[in-house]
């Protein structure tokens with residue numbers, strides 16, 4: 001990271017109003033991540049090569065069915081740059097996960113970003129911060145889903161259209177929220193085409209970032225170009241309380257058959273429900289979100305679609 005980049009804010013166009021909007025509305029801002037030099041193809045190629053295998057997610061789709069048969073891949077002997085070239089010509093996406101756990105430079109950047117947010121928003125305190133990089137093929141899609149924690153998406157290269165839907169029970173029911181938080185479901189959720197009439201579409205370009213309300217459903221469609229994006233996640237006390245309430249409600253609904261459970265995420269009732277969530281976890285009945293997957297393909301930049309089948 002050069003010294004000039006260090007002295008500048010990462011967010012280039014922050015205004016006072018964003019303090020009130022952040023986490024509650026869709027907020028799109030300009031960023032200077034590229035100026036750190038940490039997200040060039042060369043830098044990311046090196047990052048891929050030192051990524052622990054368990055943190056390198058590589059997925060594609062069965063060409064015949066398009067959905068829902070996801071297949072999982074491995075780097076094999078490909079260099080990081082070869083992997084990026086293969087993704088550029090194929091139909092794949094690579095997830096470089098939890099970079100802050102194994103690269104101190106990126107961890108420092110992550111802390112710098114959230115320190116900047118916290119300095120601009122008194123009372124906004126984050127924990128369990130997470131940074132990942134998503135490298136995905138031209139026209140790749142991420143299906144309609146919602147996430148457990150606070151999310152932001154930072155575009156580095158290429159353009160992707162992000163469709164953001166209202167956080168209402170029309171587009172995501174409390175039951176679906178519970179299923180996601182209890183990890184009972186894959187990330188795909190019930191979706192109907194007319195939902196798009198109510199979506200906010202955002203074409204995210206290099207140098208732009210977007211963040212949205214907690215649990216707001218979204219889906220992503222790459223333009224016809226390689227896409228490199230940074231994903232960041234965070235928790236706040238409020239996000240944690242919301243998690244505990246929905247999680248607890250989910251447990252109560254399953255164990256006691258309750259129909260009308262409150263989803264307010266503040267007040268005393270949070271704590272018994274957080275306790276219920278804890279008890280549920282201790283019972284060991286939570287389904288693990290990370291299942292060990294077999295590998296179906298290997299990166300091959302010389303192949304027409306950038307990959308070859310294994311086995």
Ligand SMILES: [Fe+2]
Pocket residue numbers: 145146147151218
């Ligand atoms: Fe997401």
